[in-house]
Amino acid sequence: MAAGAAPPGEVDMRTALAAVDVLVALTCVALAITALRRRTAAPGAGPLAALLLGLAVWGLGGAYVTAADAGAPGVFLARHLAEGATLVVAVALWFVVASVVDPTRRPSRAVRTLVLIPAGTALVLLATDPWHHRYFELVGDGVRPGPAYWVGTAACYLTAALAIAGGLLAMPSAGPFRRRQLRVVLLGVVPTVVSSTAGLMWALSDSDGGQLARLGFGPTAVIVTVAVFRHEMVRVATVAREQVFEHLAQAVVVTDHTGRLVDLNPDGRALVARVAPGTHGDLTLGDLGLALPTGDLEPVEDDVLLREVRVAPDVFLDVRARALRDPRARHVGWVLLVRDVSDEVRRVRQLRDSTLELLTRTTDLSIANQRLNAELVSSEQVRAQLSDDLQHDALTGLHNRRVLEPAVEAALDAAREAHGRASVVALDVDHFKDVxxxxxxxxxxxxxRAVAAGLAAGARPSDTVVRVGGEEFVLVLPGIDHVTARRRAHELRVLAGAAPAAVGAPGVTLSAGVASYPDDGTTTAEVLEAADRALYAAKHHGRDRVESAAAAADPQTRPA
Structure with a gap:
């Protein structure tokens, strides 16, 4: 045996370990290809593909270093590629966790820059190592970690720690399904973190810990991939919670576009337990005895009303279904408002049976008809009240934000048809938190309530007064030009601000922003944005005033 050559047994072991690395790397490549193909369907697919490819490069580079002799051609390059891949994996992990924390928006540029600085610095040191040899120092025929190597290691662990911390901090406020997805992702990171840390400790003892550090690749790749794709329904739940009152006092059921249940409010869970007791795992609308009209997974219509659907021997439901769409207008699921009408149906059926019996008793026929008509009228009144409740604010009785955009759109349509004007006034109670x-x-x-009553009292029958949320209100003024709208805004602002005193509450002041069609915008979104901008300009310039959108300069900060 030549001097310096490794014993045959050691060579065989190194070859076997390298083969395992290659097999895991190829698995990561296959999963990465799947992620790239599904990147339009799942928000975290892109970062996941980068993480998997980084693991693959790390494994392949490490496999070559493990199998080859220290002086073999390409070992230097393979070692550097593997080390660079560890930094890519750490950064990609952070982006995967960020996409799970909030699938609807990307992290800001400033946050992304702060995350990329440590890894970027380490990558620069690694790329220039052939000239300064501070990352891997040459020692005889081999190498040992240099000062820059520990900078890269610290950057890698810091970035991974930021990802893990971000996921843990987001869990308390996340919904049940997003919280479950975060747990699975963070669980998937554990094997690689543990094996990498063990490999690092091994390396500190002057041994080659590379193979040990890569033992966790396979579990991490599989678990994180499952978390992103198996639980991509979290994206649907996020969109649904933005569009539905979270604490609506009736059963709310959210599904994905295939009809699989992804979120339920407490009344919804009680309904499922009643209709499908003892069921476990993923449920669909079919398990509840419900079916929505769809064609090729696209809804035939966005609003569906199902009356008195029998889902169990003694359970009947009224269902109002609304199709959910993401910001790209793609159908992502359904939100269902479900009301149990079993008692009503039972009463109606009992009355019908009684009516048939009373047909033989002419003296009681009139009484039976009156009772039946009374029950039917009551049922229609309940349905009408439910529809009205969904469009009004419970505290003030004003229209809620569901009515806002349709009202603005109607005012703009009328203005376009008549070549006229329309205006929107956004108002906000000043220093309401202090109250x-x-x-x-x-x-x-x-x-x-007093401010809302003052605004409603001062509005025309054709105006629409909306409580957007908190202490913010919006008035839609059809047929009103900007000058008149500004005057009306001042009058209503003063009237509403004085209204609380009449009920023994402290008086307040209001700030208002005015925007008009077509001067400040030609679409609903543009006019509302202009009014909002004007409102914050009014608050920025001292509050208790009216500002016009055309004259408003964007404030540097928005006062509370």
Whole structure:
């Protein structure tokens, strides 16, 4: 045996270990290809593909270093590629966790830059190592970690720690399905973190810990891939919670576009337990006895009303279904408002049976008809009240934000047809938090009700008054030009600000922003944005005033 050559047994072991690395790397490549093909369907698919490819390069480079002799051609390059891949994996992991934390938006450029700085610095040191040899120092026929290697190792662990910390911090406020997805992702990271740390400790003892560090690749690749694709329904739940009142006092069921249940409110869970007791795992609308009209997974219509659907021997439901669409207008699921009408149906059926019996009793026929008609009228009144409740604010009785965009769109359509004008006024109660802090939330609610009553009293029958949320209101003024709208805004602002005093609450002031069609925008979104911009300009310039969108300069900050 030649001097310096490795014993045959050691060579065989190194070859076997390298083969395992190659097999895991190829698996990562296959999973990465799948992720790239599904990147339009799942928000985290792109970062996941980068993470998998990084693991593959890390494994292939490490496999060559393991199998080859220290002086073999390409070992230097393979070692550097593997080390660079570790930094890519850490950064990609952060982006995967970020996509799970909030699938609807990308992290800001500033946050991305802060995350990339440590890894980027380490990559620069690694790329220039052939000239300064501070990353891997040459020692005889081999190498040993240099000072820059520990900079790269610290950058890798720092980036991974930021990813893990971000996931853990997001869990308390996440919905149940997104929280489950975060747990699976963070669980998938554990094998690689543990094996990498063990490999690092091994390396500190002057042994080659590369193979040990790569033992966790396979589990990490599979678990994180499953988390991104198996639980991509979290994207649907996020969109649904943005469009539906989270605490609506009736059963709410959210599904993906295939009809699989992805979220339920407490009443929804109680309904499922009643209709499909003892079921486990993923449920579909079919398991509940419900079916929605779809064609090739696209809804035939976006709003569906199902009356008195029998889903169990003694259970009947009224269902209002609304198709959910993401920001690209793609159908991602359904949200269903479900009301149990079993008692009503049972009463109606009992009345019908009684009517048939009473047909033989002419003296009681009139009484039976009156009772039946009364029940039917009551049922229709309940349905009408439900529809009205969905469009009105519970605290103030004003229209809620569901009505806002349709009202603005209608006003703009009328203005276009008549070549006229339309305006929108956005108002906000100044220093409302101080009212709550000083007098309590009960007084704060009284102030909001009084302000709402003042705005409603000063509005025309053709105007629409909307409580957008909190202490913010919007008035839609059809047929009103900008000058008139500004005057009306001032009058309503003063009237509404004085209204709380009439009910024994402290008086307040309001800031207002005015935007008009077509001067400040030609679409609903543009006019609403212009009014909002004008409102914040009014608050920025001292509050208790009216600002026009055309004259408003964007404030550097938005006061509370």
């Amino acid at each position: 709550n802090d000083a007098h309590g939330h009960a007084v704060g609610d009284a102030v909001l």
